Amino acid sequence: xxxxxxxxxxxxxxxxxxxxxxxxxxxxxxxxxxxxxxxxxxxxxxxxxxxxxxxxxxxxxxxxxxxxxxxxxxxxxxxxxxxxxxxxxxxxxxxxxxxxxxxxxxxxxxxxxxxxxxxxxxxxxxxxxxxxxxxxxxxxxxxxxxxxxxxxxxxxxxxxxxxxxxxxxxxxxxxxxxxxxxxxxxxxxxxxxxxxxxxxxxxxxxxxxxxxxxxxxxxxxxxxxxxxxxxxxxxxxxxxxxxxxxxxxxxxxxxxxxxxxxxxxxxxxxxxxxxxxxxxxxxxxxxxxxxxxxxxxxxxxxxxxxxxxxxxxxxxxxxxxxxxxxxxxxxxxxxxxxxxxxxxxxxxxxxxxxxxxxxxxxxxxxxxxxxxxxxxxxxxxxxxxxxxxxxxxxxxxxxxxxxxxxxxxxxxxxxxxxxxxxxxxxxxxxxxxxxxxxxxxxxxxxxxxxxxxxxxxxxxxxxxxxxxxxxxxxxxxxxxxxxxxxxxxxxx
Amino acid sequence: xxxxxxxxxxxxxxxxxxxxxxxxxxxxxxxxxxxxxxxxxxxxxxxxxxxxxxxxxxxxxxxxxxxxxxxxxxxxxxxxxxxxxxxxxxxxxxxxxxxxxxxxxxxxxxxxxxxxxxxxxxxxxxxxxxxxxxxxxxxxxxxxxxxxxxxxxxxxxxxxxxxxxxxxxxxxxxxxxxxxxxxxxxxxxxxxxxxxxxxxxxxxxxxxxxxxxxxxxxxxxxxxxxxxxxxxxxxxxxxxxxxxxxxxxxxxxxxxxxxxxxxxxxxxxxxxxxxxxxxxxxxxxxxxxxxxxxxxxxxxxxxxxxxxxxxxxxxxxxxxxxxxxxxxxxxxxxxxxxxxxxxxxxxxxxxxxxxxxxxxxxxxxxxxxxxxxxxxxxxxxxxxxxxxxxxxxxxxxxxxxxxxxxxxxxxxxxxxxxxxxxxxxxxxxxxxxxxxxxxxxxxxxxxxxxxxxxxxxxxxxxxxxxxxxxxxxxxxxxxxxxxxxxxxxxxxxxxx
Numbered sequence: 004x005x006x007x008x009x010x011x012x013x014x015x016x017x018x019x020x021x022x023x024x025x026x027x028x029x030x031x032x033x034x035x036x037x038x039x040x041x042x043x044x045x046x047x048x049x050x051x052x053x054x055x056x057x058x059x060x061x062x063x064x065x066x067x068x069x070x071x072x073x074x075x076x077x078x079x080x081x082x083x084x085x086x087x088x089x090x091x092x093x094x095x096x097x098x099x100x101x102x103x104x105x106x107x108x109x110x111x112x113x114x115x116x117x118x119x120x121x122x123x124x125x126x127x128x129x130x131x132x133x134x135x136x137x138x139x140x141x142x143x144x145x146x147x148x149x150x151x152x153x154x155x156x157x158x159x160x161x162x163x164x165x166x167x168x169x170x171x172x173x174x175x176x177x178x179x180x181x182x183x184x185x186x187x188x189x190x191x192x193x194x195x196x197x198x199x200x201x202x203x204x205x206x207x208x209x210x211x212x213x214x215x216x217x218x219x220x221x222x223x224x225x226x227x228x229x230x231x232x233x234x235x236x237x238x239x240x241x242x243x244x245x246x247x248x249x250x251x252x253x254x255x256x257x258x259x260x261x262x263x264x265x266x267x268x269x270x271x272x273x274x275x276x277x278x279x280x281x282x283x284x285x286x287x288x289x290x291x292x293x294x295x296x297x298x299x300x301x302x303x304x305x306x307x308x309x310x311x312x313x314x315x316x317x318x319x320x321x322x323x324x325x326x327x328x329x330x331x332x333x334x335x336x337x338x339x340x341x342x343x344x345x346x347x348x349x350x351x352x353x354x355x356x357x358x359x360x361x362x363x364x365x366x367x368x369x370x371x372x373x374x375x376x377x378x379x380x381x382x383x384x385x386x387x388x389x390x391x392x393x394x395x396x397x398x399x400x401x402x403x404x405x406x407x408x409x410x411x412x413x414x415x416x417x418x419x420x421x422x423x424x425x426x427x428x429x430x431x432x433x434x435x436x437x438x439x440x441x442x443x444x445x446x447x448x449x450x451x452x453x454x455x456x457x458x459x460x461x462x463x464x465x466x467x468x469x470x471x472x473x474x475x476x477x478x479x480x481x482x483x484x485x486x487x488x489x490x491x492x493x494x495x
Numbered sequence: 496x497x498x499x500x501x502x503x504x505x506x507x508x509x510x511x512x513x514x515x516x517x518x519x520x521x522x523x524x525x526x527x528x529x530x531x532x533x534x535x536x537x538x539x540x541x542x543x544x545x546x547x548x549x550x551x552x553x554x555x556x557x558x559x560x561x562x563x564x565x566x567x568x569x570x571x572x573x574x575x576x577x578x579x580x581x582x583x584x585x586x587x588x589x590x591x592x593x594x595x596x597x598x599x600x601x602x603x604x605x606x607x608x609x610x611x612x613x614x615x616x617x618x619x620x621x622x623x624x625x626x627x628x629x630x631x632x633x634x635x636x637x638x639x640x641x642x643x644x645x646x647x648x649x650x651x652x653x654x655x656x657x658x659x660x661x662x663x664x665x666x667x668x669x670x671x672x673x674x675x676x677x678x679x680x681x682x683x684x685x686x687x688x689x690x691x692x693x694x695x696x697x698x699x700x701x702x703x704x705x706x707x708x709x710x711x712x713x714x715x716x717x718x719x720x721x722x723x724x725x726x727x728x729x730x731x732x733x734x735x736x737x738x739x740x741x742x743x744x745x746x747x748x749x750x751x752x753x754x755x756x757x758x759x760x761x762x763x764x765x766x767x768x769x770x771x772x773x774x775x776x777x778x779x780x781x782x783x784x785x786x787x788x789x790x791x792x793x794x795x796x797x798x799x800x801x802x803x804x805x806x807x808x809x810x811x812x813x814x815x816x817x818x819x820x821x822x823x824x825x826x827x828x829x830x831x832x833x834x835x836x837x838x839x840x841x842x843x844x845x846x847x848x849x850x851x852x853x854x855x856x857x858x859x860x861x862x863x864x865x866x867x868x869x870x871x872x873x874x875x876x877x878x879x880x881x882x883x884x885x886x887x888x889x890x891x892x893x894x895x896x897x898x899x900x901x902x903x904x905x906x907x908x909x910x911x912x913x914x915x916x917x918x919x920x921x922x923x924x925x926x927x928x929x930x931x932x933x934x935x936x937x938x939x940x941x942x943x944x945x946x947x948x949x950x951x952x953x954x955x956x957x958x959x960x961x962x963x964x965x966x967x968x969x970x971x972x973x974x975x976x977x978x979x980x981x982x983x984x985x986x987x988x989x990x991x
């Protein structure tokens with residue numbers, strides 16, 4: 004579908020002679036950020052092209068797929084597996100509610116794997132349709148920059164084609180990295196973990212971030228023995244310390260063995276599995292070893308240096324507040340810029356990019372009070388500042404409200420697992436600076452609170468909101484007693 | 496624990512001679528409103544007494560229990576039964592996630608009943624401890640008014656005692672009513688339904704309100720055949736019409752047989768159950784008939800008329816914005832005043848009462864944007880104005896945003912059941928006037944949205960909030976297309 008060339012509303016540039024480009028915009032990478040930017044730019048009238056690697060659940064330098072990490076090997080399949088894993092807890096809980104379930108319930112991993120794969124394939128098809136309905140031209144292949152206005156796409160058969168574009172958007176995302184220890188080739192990353200042929204009976208996970216913690220919960224729920232190793236004293240570095248401790252306690256309560264302050268030093272092939280050596284001198288044998296030790300931006304093969312697009316030391320593309328790179332007509336959004344690596348943030352960056360470049364409304368993405376969730380079982384969800392962050396950033400004292408309670412369902416099921424909620428309040432302005440919760444449905448509960456924080460909600464406004472009863476969420480509007488007051492500038 | 500008499504901060508009254516009363520405050524009824532008012536008044540220094548009927552799960556004019564309806568035969572046991580019923584859906588859903596459950600899973604109602612009863616007894620004990628820790632004197636028995644400052648308590652053994660109080664708070668709640676049709680004595684109310692000896696195999700429910708809907712979902716989830724009869728075209732009159740339709744569709748999808756526009760005319764005992772006759776001339780035989788046809792305030796035996804406390808035609812105690820009755824030192828909160836009959840509202844009314852009468856801060860309860868939920872399966876939750884109310888109350892056009900989607904869990908489980916969300920926005924101010932959702936976790940999701948509405952959130956603020964992914968709730972902050980714009984003053988069909 005031919006579109007007329009658009010004279011876009013570029014920042015601070017005078018309109019020069021309109022060179023004839025193949026496209027107004029060429030997007031490299033059809034993941035969350037790339038697809039959003041393509042569709043919204045096209046809706047502003049831009050002639051848009053996008054290239055993406057061929058589809059497969061497991062990525063590589065030359066394999067990807069429309070929909071990107073989120074749809075194919077991230078958020079979506081992860082959540083499906085978490086749903087699958089949560090049933091174990093439901094089967095345990097139902098007995099004291101009167102249900103007569105046999106002690107042993109079998110699990111068919113291949114069935115779940117098949118259904119998961121069907122779903123991501125379906126979504127991949129939907130994303131293609133969304134792009135084509137928006138009039139975006141799709142190319143399959145690996146894109147790289149030739150110069151500031153020229154993209155070269157290497158197709159599956161090896162041939163190359165070049166396309167010129169007024170603007171180029173890099174949205175190639177990131178990929179999981181293995182730590183460099185002997186035997187690392189025996190380990191898998193999250194890509195493979197989401198598509199294993201067999202469910203491991205024994206799993207070793209290295210990592211303290213959300214991916215490690217989520218897979219621990221997933222495999223434990225599906226019936227595996229799980230050992231989780233991480234370098235710090237608590238998992239989820241960067242989150243509120245109190246909440247990190249709650250997550251760790253819950254993981255243990257669900258039967259996951261935690262190994263804090265421990266790294267892995269070597270992997271060896273053994274007779275009955277992979278022999279894992281730790282830096283404490285211990286040994287453990289596992290069927291699967293997952294390295295969830297970080298993801299790096301996909302920039303190595305883009306030829307950025309030759310074109311003048313600068314990257315930082317992790318390989319992330321350097322961008323300004325408008326997502327513009329060091330080359331004026333080249334932009335970047337999503338995980339490849341390593342700002343906040345969440346799909347909704349990539350979507351926001353993509354939309355802001357389109358408004359800025361094609362919509363005549365320069366718009367900066369807003370990174371204040373972005374909520375997020377870790378889908379361990381039970382999950383953690385947060386918005387705003389943690390207690391530690393509040394102490395660093397606030398000028399006044401902060402008030403901490405915490406509530407730790409046994410949810411109603413557990414009083415009947417007998418599950419020994421408390422839900423914890425926390426509010427951080429500025430003692431002077433009464434503004435709620437942050438909220439967090441670890442317990443069933445935390446991510447669902449936190450979304451509405453994130454809207455409230457966006458409105459600048461005060462503790463008084465929280466307190467004047469009537470509760471929905473009975474619910475867990477109502478606890479957030481009924482926390483009347485200050486747990487502690489912390490002086491501004493106090494170091495935790 | 497003796498407390499000194501308090502000179503309270505009464506509205507517009509000058510301090511007269513301090514008569515010696517037994518108590519600053521006597522509360523009749525230890526449910527949500529009464530307990531909250533007692534504890535907070537005592538916290539302000541008042542000498543408080545409370546009376547409550549003896550405890551039993553099934554109430555009567557002389558049976559109740561500390562904790563009240565919510566704890567003993569309302570919110571709490573209801574939610575426990577809903578949790579139990581939800582497992583059926585979980586078992587069904589788990590199969591396409593790879594779990595190999597047998598087709599038939601037995602359900603032991605007596606085990607659940609026992610565990611439910613243990614829990615409400617435990618909570619009853621906790622409420623007693625809360626009152627005693629607050630220094631509130633408890634009396635067991637039925638309270639009634641002798642005069643404006645005198646309460647008489649009839650104890651279980653029949654003897655009476657009288658207590659004088661500066662202020663009296665009526666918080667006697669409400670009770671379920673049976674509709675007056677032939678054979679009504681064969682029907683049960685929610686009290687009995689929460690404590691049945693046997694789980695019915697077949698259940699007939701009469702009623703279109705939340706209690707009827709919730710029991711339909713509860714019994715269906717536990718394996719019963721359920722027939723639900725209601726007078727209107729849709730259940731849940733008063734809620735947004737579009738959401739009512741979503742609820743009805745979901746109930747049907749879960750296997751509940753709906754009979755809209757139908758009333759019951761007679762119940763008869765028969766060989767294999769209760770024979771139910773409808774006003775369409777149909778007949779159905781069932782094990783249990785539940786009348787969920789309304790609750791009336793408990794005011795008949797309080798002797799209110801003699802003392803001058805006025806009630807309305809439903810028997811609800813008339814109160815002003817501060818919960819004061821037509822007698823200056825007598826107050827009332829909770830279901831007995833029939834304002835918004837929800838525990839959190841009774842709590843709010845109780846707290847405001849205490850602040851007004853003993854805290855020196857006259858405080859009116861705020862009824863704007865009170866959220867609530869119906870715990871059918873899947874549940875409905877709402878806050879603010881529905882579409883019909885918005886059109887009646889605003890001068891501007893309103894914008895309606897709706898989203899109907901298959902939740903991710905269902906795309907794998909194969910369950911054919913959509914989640915529906917709705918936002919109603921003032922076209923001129925961009926203020927979000929109301930939000931509603933019918934789908935899993937709706938009540939949990941709606942609480943935070945209720946805080947946002949309390950802050951006067953605009954659609955732009957909703958839209959500028961980044962989503963939590965993947966979740967159902969994120970749909971509330973990603974509704975970009977207006978479903979329809981409705982001109983100010985449009986009259987919507989509301990007789991469904």
